Amino acid sequence: MSNFPKDFLWGGAIACSQADGAFNEGGKGLSTQDCRYFDSNWDFNTIYKKNAYVSDMKTDDFKKALACKDDKDYPFRRGIDFYHEYPNDIKLFKELGLKIFRTSICWSRIFPNGDDDSPNEEGLRYYDTLFQTLKENNIKIFATIMHYDIPVNLVIKYGGWKNRKLIELFERYVEVLFTRYKDIVDYWLPFNEINAARFAHWDGISVIAEEEEHLDQTVFQSIHHQFIANAKAVALSKKLIGKNNIGAMVAAFTIYPGTCKPEDVMQTLTDQRYSNYFYFDVMARGYYPSYMRPLFEKLNVHIQMEKGDEELLRNNTVDFLSFSYYASQIATVDEDFEITTGNMTGAVYANPYLKKSDFGWSLDNMGLRITLNKLYDRYQLPLFVAENGLGAFDKFENETVRDTYRIEYLKKHVEAMSDAINDGVHLIGYTMWGIIDIVSCGPLTMDKRYGVIYVDRDNEGKGTNKRYKKDSFAWYQKCIASNGKEI
Numbered sequence: 001m002s003n004f005p006k007d008f009l010w011g012g013a014i015a016c017s018q019a020d021g022a023f024n025e026g027g028k029g030l031s032t033q034d035c036r037y038f039d040s041n042w043d044f045n046t047i048y049k050k051n052a053y054v055s056d057m058k059t060d061d062f063k064k065a066l067a068c069k070d071d072k073d074y075p076f077r078r079g080i081d082f083y084h085e086y087p088n089d090i091k092l093f094k095e096l097g098l099k100i101f102r103t104s105i106c107w108s109r110i111f112p113n114g115d116d117d118s119p120n121e122e123g124l125r126y127y128d129t130l131f132q133t134l135k136e137n138n139i140k141i142f143a144t145i146m147h148y149d150i151p152v153n154l155v156i157k158y159g160g161w162k163n164r165k166l167i168e169l170f171e172r173y174v175e176v177l178f179t180r181y182k183d184i185v186d187y188w189l190p191f192n193e194i195n196a197a198r199f200a201h202w203d204g205i206s207v208i209a210e211e212e213e214h215l216d217q218t219v220f221q222s223i224h225h226q227f228i229a230n231a232k233a234v235a236l237s238k239k240l241i242g243k244n245n246i247g248a249m250v251a252a253f254t255i256y257p258g259t260c261k262p263e264d265v266m267q268t269l270t271d272q273r274y275s276n277y278f279y280f281d282v283m284a285r286g287y288y289p290s291y292m293r294p295l296f297e298k299l300n301v302h303i304q305m306e307k308g309d310e311e312l313l314r315n316n317t318v319d320f321l322s323f324s325y326y327a328s329q330i331a332t333v334d335e336d337f338e339i340t341t342g343n344m345t346g347a348v349y350a351n352p353y354l355k356k357s358d359f360g361w362s363l364d365n366m367g368l369r370i371t372l373n374k375l376y377d378r379y380q381l382p383l384f385v386a387e388n389g390l391g392a393f394d395k396f397e398n399e400t401v402r403d404t405y406r407i408e409y410l411k412k413h414v415e416a417m418s419d420a421i422n423d424g425v426h427l428i429g430y431t432m433w434g435i436i437d438i439v440s441c442g443p444l445t446m447d448k449r450y451g452v453i454y455v456d457r458d459n460e461g462k463g464t465n466k467r468y469k470k471d472s473f474a475w476y477q478k479c480i481a482s483n484g485k486e487i
């Protein structure tokens with residue numbers, strides 16, 4: 001039994017920094033994600049077990065990256081060469097039957113230094129042809145405007161998102177995109193996982209944590225700048241587009257109380273507020289929630305607001321909410337649960353009732369149904385699952401991958417969405433994360449694969465770079481063709 005509406009948007013998602021490559025082509029400037037260093041000699045057991053977020057940039061590593069002109073130690077500089085391969089990849093997406101494709105636009109392709117007097121026409125032409133090719137294949141476009149990567153010059157010259165100047169520069173960037181692509185892009189996301197700032201500082205706000213005297217102040221002030229930038233993007237969309245298609249996105253941390261002890265239930269509410277609701281509240285309700293005051297006092301954080309900020313937030317809330325969902329976690333005040341990992345978090349309590357992925361993430365399809373219901377109850381806005389998928393070690397044999405484990409995961413999460421729709425949730429779409437294998441965000445490896453399409457490329461970038469269909473390709477193709485009935 002499937003409850004999906006007939007116009008449900010079945011899709012797939014990638015991020016330009018993890019897929020495009022061509023880091024120094026087409027007039028592109030170096031971006032912050034091009035500077036994330038990778039060493040094949042690292043102890044990957046530790047990295048995977050701790051989800052050691054190898055992204056939190058260090059001063060020396062940044063200097064080294066700026067001096068390096070090749071992609072050997074920088075996997076995001078090569079990705080899977082989507083920049084050149086996309087015409088063939090889109091043919092595969094078409095064969096899959098995708099209704100919508102989510103990718104991000106690379107700020108440093110459009111403004112190589114972020115503060116250039118005028119945009120880079122060659123960068124715009126790349127997106128002209130990419131978006132045109134998607135449209136010719138009858139695939140809608142879900143564009144993320146900033147998915148962790150900004151021009152490195154904005155870090156060197158301004159210090160990243162802690163500098164309020166980035167609001168103005170982001171607004172210029174958004175205005176160019178809305179003017180050029182308002183008739184071809186169907187859904188816009190100004191920021192990917194705007195709550196990343198607290199967990200992955202380099203990815204979220206392009207700040208080098210070790211250089212910050214008062215990191216909490218920097219984090220929340222930077223997030224404020226992104227809230228204002230988001231509101232300005234909403235205001236611009238009303239002026240230039242008028243289609244109510246601007247969304248917010250948060251990495252959903254679905255949290256359960258470790259026990260029925262009331263203190264654990266209160267801890268769960270607090271954690272859920274601080275890690276998720278805070279971000280959606282500001283962008284969907286238009287003001288800072290009062291429950292943040294105790295946290296700001298505890299962390300000695302004082303948000304510097306400028307005249308007009310509060311009004312801007314109140315008058316420019318988003319049209320839909322989206323989130324990434326991979327796993328759930330636990331909150332508890334004193335029970336000693338086993339420690340495991342999760343998206344962006346190096347250590348979370350493991351749920352004794354749930355199995356874990358190859359990378360320690362707690363597999364919980366019911367958590368997706370719960371998240372959808374809780375968000376819809378709270379905001380009564382259309383919802384979009386912008387990321388969901390299973391990162392796993394795939395075994396490539398006879399030109400395919402027998403990924404029954406991924407089919408199992410996806411089947412259960414499709415059922416969870418169907419149940420949520422039956423519960424009354426207004427769910428408009430689903431873009432499976434890593435529809436094609438790309439460089440993973442945390443560990444920077446190809447080994448951690450999400451795709452229904454395999455890419456023959458290893459962690460060092462070696463391989464034919466050819467694409468192959470995994471067993472999950474045919475499964476997803478049938479799921480889409482039957483609108484979620486045949487899974």
Ligand code: BGP
Pocket residue numbers: 015018192193251324343344387391433439440441442443448
């Ligand atoms: C999210 C990011 C994506 C993606 C995903 C999976 O936080 O928005 O970019 O990478 O995490 O994480 P990973 O690739 O580390 O498994």
